[in-house]
Amino acid sequence: MSSFPPADVVVIGAGVIGCSTAYHLARLGVASVAVVEMGQPGGGSTSRSASMLSLQFCADALSLRMARYSYDRYMQFEEEMGVPIDFKRTGWLTLAGADAADRLRAQAALLQSQGVATEVLTPDEVRRRYPLLRVEDLAVATWGPDDGPFDPHAIVWGYVKRAGALGARFYPGVRATSIEVQGGRAVGVHTDHGFIPAAAVVNAAGPWAAEVGRWVGLDIPLRNRVRTILVTGPLPAVPPDHPFVEDLSAEWYFRPEGEGVLMGMGQEPAQAPDDTATRPHVVDAMIEVAAHRVPALADATLLTVWSGVRPLTPDGLPILGPAPGVDGLYLNAGWGGVGIIQAPIAGQLAAEAIVCGRGVTMDLGPFRLGRFAAA
Ligand SMILES: Cc1cc2nc3c(=O)[nH]c(=O)nc-3n(C[C@H](O)[C@H](O)[C@H](O)COP(=O)(O)OP(=O)(O)OC[C@H]3O[C@@H](n4cnc5c(N)ncnc54)[C@H](O)[C@@H]3O)c2cc1C
Incomplete structure (x- = not known):
């Protein structure tokens, strides 16, 4: 019945x-x-999630084609759906050490060949533009102005x-x-x-x-993987329009959130689809990477932590x-x-x-x- x-x-x-x-x-x-x-x-x-809309993450032409379609639809979302999505075009900066430099250069070449605004930067250029970041151990960086957080x-x-x-x-x-x-x-x-x-x-x-x-x-x-997000208390050193920063070599990222910052890290195999337990060792690793890459983050207080499952495929x-x-x-x-x-x-x-x-x-x-x- x-x-x-x-x-x-x-x-x-x-x-x-x-x-x-x-x-x-x-x-x-x-x-x-x-x-x-x-x-x-x-x-x-x-x-x-980390609530990011991005073209810069794309490492292959097919993903980029899908992301460009979706990006354009999001730019019309409020008109189409009657709901604002609070998109802030603050940009996306990707950092690579020597181990990830070739991968990042290839990604930038793909984005540029498809007409996506993307600049390749030296570590010195990164230091001049974003003085909060430690750059000595970087080989190359890329910058795209079109990405940013949304809701x-x-x-x-x-x-x-x-x-x-x-x-x-x-x-x-x-x-x-x-x-x-x-x-x-x-x-x-x-x-x-x-x-x-x-x-x-x-x-x-x-x-x-x-x-x-x-x-x-x-x-x-499916390969369900757990990723952890940490949000800090107020950090006046980080301006609210600072770009999203992804460190490819450390597999870590951060962006402004409220008066502090949000950062993410982790690829732990999920034990079940609802395994959203935060692993303390991931939090410890995240704090260590953060304090290295952005010394100002060493002073941060912890506001909240959560974890979620990313349903990846092979x-x-x-x-x-x-x-x-x-x-x-x-x-x-x-x-x-x-x-x-x-x-x-x-x-x-x-x-x-x-x-x-x-x-x-x-x-x-x-x-x-x-x-x-x-x-
Ligand atoms: C920490 C983290 C950061 C991320 N950051 C980003 C980001 O910045 N940008 C981005 O694009 N993506 C990001 N992602 C990935 C993004 O969150 C996922 O790709 C996306 O949410 C997947 O959506 P979904 O609808 O497939 O899954 P879900 O949102 O999990 O939806 C599946 C739904 O199915 C329901 N369901 C399951 N089984 C049943 C059942 N038997 N009966 C009824 N209901 C059922 C569940 O309750 C659930 O609500 C991030 C993910 C994580 C974990």
């Missing part, structure tokens, strides 16, 4: 990816979209609000428990509140996507499109450390896959799950 009205599409998970998927489906004319979320919309990894909560709210206005229904506090498959085709989703009949189902369960895949025998090779690209072997089931997962940046293209492509049967904005070939089996 069904306790929910039937849906054209059920989306499992209301993180930024599921919410963008629901909005883009509704925007393409799907009348009945249902989104089940076991917690609250945006309460998973989406609520634990993931506002983004989720914008998608929920506009999708709802177009007819989508969100069910917070409802956990999907299995996918009903009949004759090789997904026909609905069982939940702890009853069954939702559906013509199509989307797995947008973020760090839980592998678990959801196992319900229908799919092996989704090749760094997402898993997006029809699921092999189960008609009507679609995947939108594995967005790793860039799911908020890439949410507009993620939702657009998933909606195209379902409504048009193919990627229209971009080819879905590089994102299919089958690429891992073939490797």
